[in-house]
Amino acid sequence: MLFVDLATGQPTTKVQLKQRNKHMSLPEAWTDATLSALNVARVAKVAKPEPGQYQVVVNDGIEQVDGAWREKWVVQSMFSERQKHVDPDGNEVASMGDDNYAETVTVTVAEQEAEYQATLDAQAAANVRAERDRLLAETDFYALSDVTMSAEMTTYRQALRDITTHANFPNDLEDSDWPTKP
Helix, strand or coil, X not given: CEEEECCCCEEEEHHHHHHHCCCCCCCCCCCHHHHHHHCEEECECCCCCCCCCCEEXXXXXXXXXXXXXXXXXXXXXXXXXXEEEECCCCCEECCCCCCCXXXXXXXXXXXXXXXXXXXXXXXXXXXXXXXXXXXXXXXXXHHCCCCCCCHHHHHHHHHHHXXXXXXXXXXXXXXXXXXXXX
């Protein structure tokens, strides 16, 4: 539980309050009288807002609204424009140092978002391929030379192989996009 020190307006915890008031005998359950004696008020928990794409929710302290203290949340971009130093081959380097060939390049928010999305897409594609491979492995024994594979099983296995060409691949695949095992 979070509290606010009414003298300073600063957030504080129960542990911090106990440490600051070692000389006081504090009850296990804190009543309004206890809070008044410590000159603190409870800080109400507030649901975090939903971030949009490429956004994060950050705790921005506490605020007083209509006489009550509550958590404060801020939605902000995951990325901000930044500078990076690159060598002549375009590789990022820690600092320019004595290298006269290094240059400073601006990395835009759009470039960072594209790079992040590419990473997410690659992870999603790897997960889909792993599931496809697992499902194929479950039916590999049908492909042995001494087993006659049914047309339905052949179609199923081909549909699994084709999942990477599906219109929803890799991020929007639904259960209905996967073929049904015969």
